Amino acid sequence: MKFQPLLSLAVLAGLALTGCSKDNDSAQNSAKLEVRLTDAPGDFSRVNLDVQKIEVHLRDESDPAGWEVLPFTPQAINVLEYVNGRSALLVSTDFAPGDLKEIRLILGPNNTVTTTNGEVYTLKTPSGQTSGVKLKLDKVTLRQGESFQLLLDFDVAKSIVERGNWKPGNDKKERYLLKPVVRLLAQEVAGSIYGQITPAAALPQVLAIRSSLTPADTFSTAADATGAFRFLALPSGTYRVEFYPTATAPANQPAYRAVTQTGVIVVNNQATNLGQVKLN
Structure with missing residues (x-):
């Protein structure tokens, strides 16, 4: 998997990144797309992700021009707030009907993890992972007048890896790696x-x-x-x-x-x- 200070994670709440009012005309002439994030608990007190951009791919995988940026306000999200059935709304928008091929979420550089004893560490991104984690969508079609929800289920315990050779006194930026493990759930909203x-x-x-x-x-x-x-x-x-x-x-x-x-x-x-x- 690839990554870039970016990562596709698990799908708006305590954080509402976007709220939309709909009327009958817009609901009939377009589809509604919702992206939410949820999390499987991990042994940390806080995991902040510097979310910058969310994109979906509308064409064949080989077409680099197929990515479309979704309306989203860049901000930090503590994913550990969204466990046990809670989820954060990342995107809620009218969208042109059609097929979605992939989704990815791009992060900035300010991603951190806070341990249970209160120590804060920068999450290091492995080198060479510059295009982002891409989650493929299997037969996801947005239909006119209908809504579709993409839930990005981020597994903190598996996604944050402690380096075995790190010792107290070493550079804090070198202790933890961010290697996202994400499960994608997609469903029609009706x-x-x-x-x-x-x-x-x-x-x-x-x-x-x-x-x-x-x-x-x-x-x-x-x-x-x-x-x-x-x-x-x-x-x-x-x-x-x-x-x-x-x-x-x-x-x-x-x-x-x-x-x-x-x-x-x-x-x-x-x-x-x-x-x-x-x-x-």
Whole structure:
């Protein structure tokens, strides 16, 4: 495997690198791609990765022009915060439908490991590994109006290697090598939320906010003329759904009011029915 101060690791939370609002039109005309990172625990107190760039490859492996950079804010990530089912959202973006061939994550030079006794060491990158660890994707196709999640599962215990000839007093930069061991999980994201708003004349905007993610990921839509609304291609999680009327009630009727429903559970490949939602 190759590497460069760069490494493909395991997939947005405590760190939210990107949050996106979607409407029905964009959801129908594009796919949504989400990249998340999770970690298998290791015997350290902290592992900071200087994440600079995330790319996906859209063409045959032999075509160097096939890489596309995903929208991502460079920053340091302590991967040990994302264990036991937690994950960090790295990318959440609309994406052109089509096939993905590979993914890679590029690191800067400021990668460190902190031992259980509080000592901080630079993670040394083996020489010659300049093109990055590339994780191949097997038959991953992003389809119009659907969402796809790539989970990069980084194994700290196997990825950080202590050099056998290092002794206290030697250069700290020479103690640990970074040799990433990463498992890639890919799945379609196909949860949904739907319901019926009364009165339909309230013409509400509807927000589905994934509150189980930090910071929250927000999706938006609007009810149609009959009061029906539906969110498609939602990632699994716990949501807060908010309804905001955009019209004013007639003078002889109760005022329209904003309504919030909490604890809405979305499961992949299942539709969650909120039933009738009254805004007066």
